[in-house]
Amino acid sequence: MRVPKKDRQRELLETIEQNPFITDETLAAQFGVSIQTIRLDRMELKIPELRERIKHVATERLDDVRTLTASEVIGEMIDLKLDASAISILEILPEHAFSRNAIARGHILFAQANSLAIALIDDELALTTKANVQFTRSVRVGERVVAKASVMSHRQDGRSEIVVESFVGEECVFIGEFTVYRSSKEEVR
Structure with a gap:
C-alpha cells in the first residue's frame, strides 16, 4: 500500500531533520520508493543533497x-x-x-x-x-x-x-x- 505523497514528504522531512546524514538510497529503501522519487521529493521540499547537508551541519557545529x-x-x-x-x-x-x-x-x-x-x-x-x-x-x-x-x-x-x-x-x-x-x-x- 502506497503512502500518499504529502504524508511521505512530511515523514521524509522529519527523517532528514533527525539524521541529516542519511542517504537517498537509504531513504528510498525506508519509504519503498525509487531513489528518483526521493530526489524529486527533496527538490520540492527544498532539501539539499547529502553533500550540501553535511557542509551545512559542519559550518554550524x-x-x-x-x-x-x-x-x-x-x-x-x-x-x-x-x-x-x-x-x-x-x-x-x-x-x-x-x-x-x-x-x-x-x-x-x-x-x-x-x-x-x-x-x-x-x-x-x-x-x-x-x-x-x-x-x-x-x-x-x-x-x-x-x-x-x-x-x-x-x-x-x-x-x-x-x-x-x-x-x-x-x-x-x-x-x-x-x-x-x-x-x-x-x-x-
Whole structure:
C-alpha cells in the first residue's frame, strides 16, 4: 500500500531533520520508493543533497581547528568541540582501496581516526605519541565511514587520551586509542 505523497514528504522531512546524514538510497529503501522519487521529493521540499547537508551541519557545529589545516583532516569534519569530541565522515573511494578486492586500505581508516584525534586538540601543535588500534571488519568501496572521537583525559604531562570509534552504519569497523602530545602544557579546562 502506497503512502500518499504529502504524508511521505512530511515523514521524509522529519527523517532528514533527525539524521541529516542519511542517504537517498537509504531513504528510498525506508519509504519503498525509487531513489528518483526521493530526489524529486527533496527538490520540492527544498532539501539539499547529502553533500550540501553535511557542509551545512559542519559550518554550524565546528570550532576552529588549530592543529591542522582543513586539507590535512582525512574525511569531512562535521562536528568539533575542541578538547572534547569530534566527528568526521569518509566516503571510501576506489583510490582508498586495494584494486583486487575493493577493500579499503587500513592506513586510510587509521589516517581518518588519527587526524580526527589531532584536530580536536586545542593547541598550535599536537602529535600522536602512541596508538593502539583494532580493525573489526573490512570496509569496502562505496561505504561511508563515520569516525567519532572523544577525549577521555588530559594528563599533567601535556598528553591527552583519545578514543576514536569508526562505524559503517551501526557496525563498528575500527577502534583506536590515541595518546596525543600537546605543545602547551597549560591546564585544559
